[in-house]
Amino acid sequence: MTTAAKTILVVDDAALVRVYYRSILEEAGFRVEEALNGLEALETLLGETVDLLVVDINMPQMDGLTFLRTLRQREGPLASIPALVASTESAEEDFAAARAAGANYYLVKPIEREQLVEFARMLCGVAA
Amino acid sequence: MAELPAPTEDEFRKLCEYLYRRTGMSFTEEKRYYVERRVWERMAATGSQSFASYFALLRTDTQDEIQQFVNAFTINETYFYREDYQLKCLTNDLLRERLSKKRAGDTIRIWSAACSSGEEPYSIAIWLLENWPGVDAYAVEIVGSDIDTRVLELAGSATFGKRALMRLSPELIGRYFDALPAEQWQIISQLRDSVSFTVVNLVEPQQTRAHGRFDVIFCRNVLIYFDDASRRIAAENLYENLLPGGFICLGHTESMSRISPLFEVRRFADAIVYQRPEITRP
Numbered sequence: 001m002t003t004a005a006k007t008i009l010v011v012d013d014a015a016l017v018r019v020y021y022r023s024i025l026e027e028a029g030f031r032v033e034e035a036l037n038g039l040e041a042l043e044t045l046l047g048e049t050v051d052l053l054v055v056d057i058n059m060p061q062m063d064g065l066t067f068l069r070t071l072r073q074r075e076g077p078l079a080s081i082p083a084l085v086a087s088t089e090s091a092e093e094d095f096a097a098a099r100a101a102g103a104n105y106y107l108v109k110p111i112e113r114e115q116l117v118e119f120a121r122m123l124c125g126v127a128a
Numbered sequence: 129m130a131e132l133p134a135p136t137e138d139e140f141r142k143l144c145e146y147l148y149r150r151t152g153m154s155f156t157e158e159k160r161y162y163v164e165r166r167v168w169e170r171m172a173a174t175g176s177q178s179f180a181s182y183f184a185l186l187r188t189d190t191q192d193e194i195q196q197f198v199n200a201f202t203i204n205e206t207y208f209y210r211e212d213y214q215l216k217c218l219t220n221d222l223l224r225e226r227l228s229k230k231r232a233g234d235t236i237r238i239w240s241a242a243c244s245s246g247e248e249p250y251s252i253a254i255w256l257l258e259n260w261p262g263v264d265a266y267a268v269e270i271v272g273s274d275i276d277t278r279v280l281e282l283a284g285s286a287t288f289g290k291r292a293l294m295r296l297s298p299e300l301i302g303r304y305f306d307a308l309p310a311e312q313w314q315i316i317s318q319l320r321d322s323v324s325f326t327v328v329n330l331v332e333p334q335q336t337r338a339h340g341r342f343d344v345i346f347c348r349n350v351l352i353y354f355d356d357a358s359r360r361i362a363a364e365n366l367y368e369n370l371l372p373g374g375f376i377c378l379g380h381t382e383s384m385s386r387i388s389p390l391f392e393v394r395r396f397a398d399a400i401v402y403q404r405p406e407i408t409r410p
Contacts, residue, residue, distance in 0.1 A: 015321035017264045020257050022318070023303050034318070058233070088233035088265050109232060110265035 006124045007031040007049060011041040011064065012056040012086070021054060021086075021116065028117040030124075038067025045071070045078055051124045054116075057087040057098070065101040072102035082123040086111055134164060135179040143167065143183065151198055151275060152331035152358030166200040199278040206247045208254070208288075209295040211348060214377045215255040217399035218344060222375045223260065226343045229373070235267040237342040239369065241330060242350040243272035246283030247292055249323045250315055252346070254296075254304050271339060273328035280325050286315035331358045336365040343371055349379035351387065363388035370404040377401050 008030050010021045022032045033048055035041035037059040044050070057064040064085060072079050085103040087094065098106050105119055121127070135143065144155050144163065155163050167182065174193065176182035186193050209215070218238075226236065240249040249272035256263050274280050290311050293301055305313035328335045330350065345366055351359045366376055367390045376391065377399065378384060384391050384402040391402035 014264075014267060015318040016253060016257065016268050019304070019316065019318045019322070020263050023257065086264070088231075090232070110262045112261065 005031075006051045006126060007033060008052045008054060008120060008124070009033045009035060009041060009044060009048070009050045010054045011035045011038065011059070011067065012054075013037055013059040014056075017056070024113050024116050025120060028120065030120060036061075038062030038064060038070070041067055042070065045081075050081055052120060053081055053083040054120075055083055055085050055103070057085060057089060057094070065097060068098075068101040068103060084119055084123060135167065139179050139183065140164075146183075146186070147197075147201065148355070148358070150194065151201065151329065152355075152362065153201065153353045154355030154358065163201075166197075170197055170200055195277055199276045206244050207292045207294055208247050208251045210247065210251070211380060212251075212255070212295070213398045214346070214348075214401075215251065215259075217377070217396050217401065218252070219255065219260045220398060221396040222344055222401065223262070226373070226375075227262065227266070230266070232265045233267065235269055237269045237271070237340070237344075237371075239339065239342040239345045240270070240272045241328065241345055241347040241366070243274055243283060243325070244276075245279045245288075245292075246272055246286060246315075246323070246325070247288070248272065248346060248348070249283075249325075250286065250319065253319055253322055254300060257304075258300070268322070270323045271342075272323055272325045273339070274325075275327065275329045277327055280327060283323075283325050284320075286320045287312050288314075330362040330365060333361075333365050333368070336369055339369065341371045341374065342369055343374050345370060345374070345376045347376060347378060349382070351378065351382060359387050364390065367391065367404055372404055373406045374404050375401045376403075 008025050010018050010032060012018050013036050018034045022034065025032050033044055033050065035044050039062045041053070055064040055067065068083055071081070082104045083102060085098045085106045086109055088109045090108045095106050104123060107115065107119065140160060140163070148154050167179070171179070171182045174182060174185060176185060186197055223236065238252055240252060243249050249270050253270055256268060272283055287308065293313060301313060304316055304319055306316055308314055326339065328339065330336060347366060351362060354362060363384065367388070370376060375394070376384070385393060392405050394401050394403050
């Protein structure tokens with residue numbers, strides 16, 4: 001299976017982080033869309049078919065956990081898009097809060113290139 | 129631009145004094161040709177018939193001529209990844225040391241002082257993306273400043289020719305630039321968003337202090353254009369703009385020790401840099 005059709009939406013307010021994840025994921029063969037916060041991500045999802053969300057927690061306007069909670073309450077396929085939370089927060093309660101909000105996996109920043117690609121492939125169901 | 133009258137010795141001296149007061153840049157008789165060429169440029173642009181009439185126009189600041197004049201004098205030729213050994217030093221040593229006092233998620237502030245058309249601050253951003261594994265774990269803030277508003281407009285447009293990109297591999301160009309017609313390349317929009325630009329005159333403390341304190345300042349090949357007095361003022365301003373323990377990188381031919389005693393010299397594997405001491409001496 002190829003990654004050609006797989007699209008990942010990176011939701012992070014830091015432009016430099018979005019460039020960083022985009023370059024890693026594009027090099028691994030994914031298509032990448034970007035959103036600056038949860039609200040923008042919800043809007044993007046109305047018009048784009050997305051296979052995986054990579055979501056920061058602390059963002060203005062709508063943070064990552066509120067975004068995931070909102071998304072998981074939706075009807076239809078949008079509600080079940082896999083989500084990888086990427087955050088600098090590393091306490092147990094942060095992991096638990098993310099899981100409760102609907103995150104499938106949680107990675108603590110800084111995230112290594114290989115790690116991001118490995119998780120993206122796994123969550124998109126793509127072989128290396 | 130032939131046939132424009134050369135300024136007299138007295139006029140030349142007055143002009144240099146004026147330039148010095150406005151910018152801190154000091155030009156002597158041996159730089160006369162360099163100064164004259166730029167004055168002619170501005171005389172032609174403003175339709176001034178004599179040096180005296182141009183100087184009057186300048187002093188009354190008609191049509192923002194002071195800024196235009198300053199713009200004509202700043203030196204702007206540079207390229208991406210220039211003096212990259214300092215960028216190596218930034219990721220191998222300087223950031224490592226600064227981060228020992230920070231938590232993930234904290235802000236790292238880097239200032240490219242006198243950034244011209246933006247090659248340096250964008251180079252810093254690209255270098256960090258390529259060589260610093262912490263790039264997603266800290267809130268990185270990169271500020272570029274210059275005294276010249278014209279080059280700052282160029283920096284904002286982030287469009288560069290082949291020469292500026294000569295040190296970058298095709299992979300890097302593909303990753304961080306969009307190709308435009310006529311052999312021009314524009315920095316991708318997210319990368320443009322991660323650098324902010326602002327006008328700063330390094331000898332004006334109100335201007336420098338407005339930007340707060342930084343972890344690392346790049347101020348390369350700038351102070352060489354200043355005379356001793358303004359160089360010292362600029363160095364003191366830059367010191368105030370550093371967090372305690374923050375670093376300043378100068379050009380490879382420059383030495384802060386000759387300018388100001390405020391800084392400590394630090395020798396790292398890739399570069400010599402200057403540090404604001406952690407604890408200020410009485």
